[in-house]
Amino acid sequence: MPDEGCLPPVLADPLPRRLSVGVDVGGVLVGGPAPVVVQSMTNTDTADVDGTVAQVAALARAGSEIVRITVDRDESAAAVPKVRERLDRLGVTVPLVGDFHYIGHKLLTDHPACAEALAKYRINPGNVGFKDKKDRQFVQIVETAIRYDKPVRIGVNWGSLDQDLLTRLMDENSRSPEPLSARAVMREAIIQSALMSAELAEETGLAREKIILSAKVSNVQDLIAVYRDLARRSNHSLHLGLTEAGMGTKGIVASSAAMGILLQEGIGDTIRVSLTPEPGGDRTREVQVAQELLQTMGFRQFVPVVAACPGCGRTTSTVFQELAETIQNDIRINMPVWREKYPGVEALSVAVMGCIVNGPGESKHADIGISLPGTGESPAAPVFVDGKKVATLRGPAIAADFQLMVADYIERRFGAGAPAAASSPAAAAE
Numbered sequence: 001m002p003d004e005g006c007l008p009p010v011l012a013d014p015l016p017r018r019l020s021v022g023v024d025v026g027g028v029l030v031g032g033p034a035p036v037v038v039q040s041m042t043n044t045d046t047a048d049v050d051g052t053v054a055q056v057a058a059l060a061r062a063g064s065e066i067v068r069i070t071v072d073r074d075e076s077a078a079a080v081p082k083v084r085e086r087l088d089r090l091g092v093t094v095p096l097v098g099d100f101h102y103i104g105h106k107l108l109t110d111h112p113a114c115a116e117a118l119a120k121y122r123i124n125p126g127n128v129g130f131k132d133k134k135d136r137q138f139v140q141i142v143e144t145a146i147r148y149d150k151p152v153r154i155g156v157n158w159g160s161l162d163q164d165l166l167t168r169l170m171d172e173n174s175r176s177p178e179p180l181s182a183r184a185v186m187r188e189a190i191i192q193s194a195l196m197s198a199e200l201a202e203e204t205g206l207a208r209e210k211i212i213l214s215a216k217v218s219n220v221q222d223l224i225a226v227y228r229d230l231a232r233r234s235n236h237s238l239h240l241g242l243t244e245a246g247m248g249t250k251g252i253v254a255s256s257a258a259m260g261i262l263l264q265e266g267i268g269d270t271i272r273v274s275l276t277p278e279p280g281g282d283r284t285r286e287v288q289v290a291q292e293l294l295q296t297m298g299f300r301q302f303v304p305v306v307a308a309c310p311g312c313g314r315t316t317s318t319v320f321q322e323l324a325e326t327i328q329n330d331i332r333i334n335m336p337v338w339r340e341k342y343p344g345v346e347a348l349s350v351a352v353m354g355c356i357v358n359g360p361g362e363s364k365h366a367d368i369g370i371s372l373p374g375t376g377e378s379p380a381a382p383v384f385v386d387g388k389k390v391a392t393l394r395g396p397a398i399a400a401d402f403q404l405m406v407a408d409y410i411e412r413r414f415g416a417g418a419p420a421a422a423s424s425p426a427a428a429a430e
Contacts, residue, residue: 026095026119031237062284095119304348315354342414
């Protein structure tokens with residue numbers, strides 16, 4: 001076995017971020033020096049102004065920094081400026097992106113108020129037009145973007161890939177002495193579609209700092225391969241997303257696996273986790289998952305972290321589970337207000353542990369933590385603040401008492417009267 005002292009150091013950080021050209025989307029910078037941006041999409045009929053405004057506002061409150069809406073017909077295009085106006089009156093300034101397919105060129109021309117209200121246009125080169133109309137209608141949308149000073153996302157999707165391009169590449173591949181697999185050819189077609197469309201947009205006069213590219217597929221390994229190659233061949237800002245990811249844990253795991261690898265390699269400027277909601281489910285779930293992906297990987301802080309042990313035979317009581325869930329839910333509910341009232345609160349760490357094995361140690365590492373009694377342990381719960389034991393809670397009100405201590409800690413550390421030096425335990429220690 002080699003001497004450990006001779007082994008090369010193992011990096012515990014992601015690869016350097018790929019340098020891309022930054023794009024301003026309604027005041028939100030995507031790419032360049034900006035952190036990875038979280039975005040989402042409504043599933044309402046945009047012509048339903050009330051429903052769309054409510055869902056956009058909910059997504060924005062949950063932390064979506066850009067929201068895409070469907071613009072598929074005259075009624076939805078006519079509703080866009082009304083949606084924007086209503087959101088502005090509510091104080092919801094999140095940029096709106098119009099998702100255009102098939103007749104985007106016509107809708108943007110016929111509804112100039114829609115073209116003006118949107119912060120960005122999404123164009124799918126696979127269905128912007130067909131045959132001789134394809135380039136002409138694509139250019140028409142780009143010219144509208146130039147006229148209104150809007151960026152565009154050229155979003156290629158494997159489900160609506162340019163069939164003429166794919167057929168040509170397949171024919172060329174079949175004549176090659178060393179043909180590639182059909183999957184490899186499809187990936188190349190996706191990449192070429194994005195790059196050729198971007199080139200056409202720039203030739204039309206759209207600056208590179210107005211163009212974002214995406215190349216979505218539904219297979220994890222294909223997505224990784226496509227974006228690695230696209231990142232190597234272009235310096236455009238890239239939007240990441242696994243399309244048709246699915247429902248529940250399947251969609252969460254697949255999206256996290258694919259995008260986690262790419263983000264670790266420095267690839268990706270904005271992400272969307274495309275989850276199929278359960279019937280009647282909450283659309284904001286995809287925003288929460290995207291935030292948690294970026295936060296657990298150490299790229300950004302969105303909400304305070306609640307560490308809780310998984311439970312074992314030593315923790316037959318459900319108190320620690322219930323308390324951890326309550327605090328986590330309180331944080332999610334209160335964050336829209338806390339962001340304004342308590343600057344920096346997203347860096348808070350809370351520990352809710354269930355027994356004496358790891359409880360005290362984990363609680364000391366958190367900003368504020370509690371170690372609840374496990375099976376057969378003394379019915380006492382020590383509480384640690386900034387690494388020091390400050391109290392021992394007992395009795396049936398342990399959970400409620402600790403919640404009050406968390407609220408008090410937040411007020412003291414992040415409230416208006418908190419001293420600047422106390423903004424972090426590390427800073428205070430120095």
